[in-house]
Amino acid sequence: MPTKSNPLSLREEQKLQTRAKLLEGAKALFAERGYAAVRVDDIAAAVGCSRATFYLHFAGKQELLRAIAEQGTVPTALHFYEDLDRVLDTGSRADFVDWVTRAIEWFHQYKDLLPAWDEATALEPEFREIARQGILALPNAMTSYLARWPADRQDEARLRVELLVAQLERFFTRWAMQGTIDVTADRAAEVLTDIWFPALQAPAT
Known part of the structure; x- marks a missing residue:
């Protein structure tokens, strides 16, 4: 250095x-x-x-797209899910609504590159694995959330976070990029919270 x-x-x-x-x-x-x-x-x-x-x-445009993602997208995504871990610790629905709103804003920040990312994931097997590892890293960043789930349900706990990521991305694509969902960001954040705030609660012991 x-x-x-x-x-x-x-x-x-x-x-x-x-x-x-x-x-x-x-x-x-x-x-x-x-x-x-x-x-x-x-x-x-x-x-x-x-x-x-x-x-x-x-080595090629695939490596270049990965470098672009590593430059900003991946670190900030990890930060968002570390923040979600903190939000779930509070047990506050209002805090969760705020988090979903910030997540939608995050997608806005990177929306111009989302189609290229999706194309590369579909076309390049190696890139698909990179994308998969990126998704897997998000629940692993949520250490407090995972600690609340029993050992025999850790895979389910991770899957719930992965499905949250998938739904947020798909919602954003249809809402902000394709225009096929007609709703305000505030209303969407409330409904997404109704779905995901209870879904991410650990089972009672």
Whole structure:
């Protein structure tokens, strides 16, 4: 890691700048065209570099999309489910409504990349496994929630969180992107809370 006494060389600085440009250029192209329609040559051309330069930084567009996700999407998703763990500890329905509202806002933040992510998941077996591992990581971040479930029902506890993630994503896609669900965000948060707040309560012992 560079320090004041050991700064980056000009070559290293240029390499980091090129990588950042590739990430931003690809993000814009994926948002505009989706995943399948974007070629490595398109990404390279968008940032003014060669195909060879692209491959110095990424093995392909699949690795690039993963890097975009790791840059912001995955860490913030984990943060959201760590926050859900805290919310469930409070036992407050109102806090859960607030959490669902923030989750909807989170999807808004990343909505331009969701179609590309879905395409890559459908088309690329390796990416499908990456996406699966990402989903599995979310309930694992909810340590307090899992601790309230008996050992023989841990798989069910995790499944409930995974199904919550799936429903939130599907709702957002149909509501905000396809326009096939006509409801306000506030009303949606209330109804989703009616469904999921009781569903995430641990069974009585």
